[in-house]
Amino acid sequence: MIVAEPKELAEVLEMVAPYDEILVVGCNTCMADCSAGGQKEVERLAKDLVAEREDLIVEKTTIPRQCSIKFIERLQDKVRGFKAVLSMGCGNGVQMLARQFPDIHVLPALNTRFIGAKDENGVWNETCMACGNCILWRTGGICPVTRCAKGLLNGPCGGSKDGKCEISKDVPCVWQEIYYSLNRLNLVHYLKDEAPKSGTRIHPRRVVKKDSRLQLLV
Amino acid sequence: MKSGSNLEKVLSSGQFALTAEAGPPKGTSAAAVKRKGDILKTCCDALNVTDNQTAIVRMSSISGCVLLKGMDVEPIMQMVVRDRNRIAIQSDILGAVALGIRNILCLSGDHQSFGNHPSAKGVYDIDSIQFIQLVKTMRDEHKFLNGEDISGDVPLYIGAAANPFADPFEFRVRRLAKKIKAGADFIQTQGIFDMDKFSRWMTIVCDEGLDQKVHILGGIIPIKSVGMARYMAKNVAGISVPDELVKRMQGAKDAKEEGVKIALETIEQLKEVDGVHGVHIMAIAWEDIVPRIAEEAGLMPRPIL
């Protein structure tokens, strides 16, 4: 899932300062899972905003996903009359709302952090940086590009000790985890092979699927 | 000869090599580099010039190398991939060769979070093994990473680091093999305090015939005080300092003398280890001890080839 964190209330207040009325829009999939912008968090933020600004009229709504145009279209009536909308979606959700409603100022209530997983209560870790060149089959299902502090393709480096990364005793050395994982799978010989080439990192990225485009034309 | 460097000549002639380390200053003083060059000039075959070690900003390695070359000291240019993408790496290599540098040590580099600009963006566009391969391709095939031709020769003697003390131990020889396959001509190891573990590592290295393919220089870090021993044991990534050694330093009347003794004992032991072709002395902020260690270890005078 995509993991985000709520912005400081002060920053949200600064963004909404020019407006008397605001619609808070939650996103009930990833943002709910990472306790950043689901229905529960929408309620809380609405309360906090009113507590700080009595004059502010706050309305709330939550859609299943802000990354889907079909759910965003359902907001058509809700947003009418608002000059500004506070999105509790990820960065993509904010941009999709802004594109759908070009005359409304769409404000981000969250800082989008990464693609990751919940590892324990209240702790999420980055697992994938969408590099576009997946090598997980040869690294035992653990991504070094994302999770090794140096993004090494040939690890572990000389700083790896007792399962920990050289940068901190709180950070696991994923290359050791990869090593043990491959050992378990009897695939440790993969580490002997030449390292895969680093993926391209050119932004902005785009995916074009020829067959889906053809369908659209029909 | 791959590079014609003095280090290459000494190692190829089968003599026990001695290299040392000279860190450039946190400032602009050429004299600071030259002072280290003066001290170390006659007692080693080549001098490593570090590249912003521990991610602390210092004078660049290339300029340190050029300053040393100007006084007839042969430099080994250390280069890390932490701060450079593949364009900068290749460009710096071309420049270094043009300036007469003939040895390079390819490193990934200490993570930027250790240094004095912890929020710097770490580049790590390629890793140390890909880096070694890149230099070898530039030298042997006259080609850039993208396959385009390089005009002119790239005579570089390629070095890499190895840390037998990092985990997992079983993997460490494999990693060395990978570096050799990528193109390493010589290896400088992490500072050795745990001779037992080092010997075990070297046994596997020799069993796999890797000592025939690369020259291994054992790392020596002279210890100045108990505090330093303790600090390294706790805080320095990838160094393993056994408790006995800390105790020995603690019990010593003259800590510095004890440090020299330990270094000399380690060199004596290394001379006996199969497959070790030299030592690399990293006397951090204690360069003036190196000539004495070289002398008392029976490694003087250095060969002139």
Ligand code: SF4
């Ligand atoms: S210690 Fe492990 S995780 Fe950390 S930089 Fe080295 S290889 Fe990567």
